[in-house]
Amino acid sequence: MPMDVRGNWDINQGNGYTLHLEVDHQDPDGFFGGRVNIHGKAGYHPIADAKATDTEFTFMMGNGRYTGRFDEWGRLTGITYDEAHPQSQSTWHAGKTFGKLVMA
Structure with a gap:
């Protein structure tokens, strides 16, 4: 199951x-929106x-691509870059930890 984002x-x-x-919203395959x-x-x-798996995370906002990885404790860290100027990059981390997606 993907991580619940x-x-x-x-x-x-x-x-x-x-x-x-x-x-x-997020579906059982990990695709999410908002x-x-x-x-x-x-x-x-x-x-x-946008998609989250049990180990990886990615989404776009405008020209900005965000990619990351979940560690074994559910912490999420990654890198972002401008697709029009890929040399323009920054690291990032989420302000929370994540667990597995449970669908009702």
């Missing part, structure tokens, strides 16, 4: 930005091309 949580980037995610806000900036952006 539903809910409201933050990504803290190494470059000082914080993203607030609102993941409102919206994201860059802390301190107005408006939300849709989460696109």
Whole structure:
């Protein structure tokens, strides 16, 4: 089963930005959707091309690609980069830990 990434949580980037995610749905295959806000900036952006497995995590926000890995304790860390300028990168970590997705 994939990791459960539903809910409201933050990504803290190494470059000082914080993203607030609102993941409102996730299917049994791990595909998820919702919206994201860059802390301190107005408006939300849709989460696109998003999937979580039991070990990996990825989504797009605008031109930004976020990829990460879950460790054995459910901590999530990764890297983000601008697809138009791949040299523009930052590390990140989630502000919470995650467990396996349980479907009712």
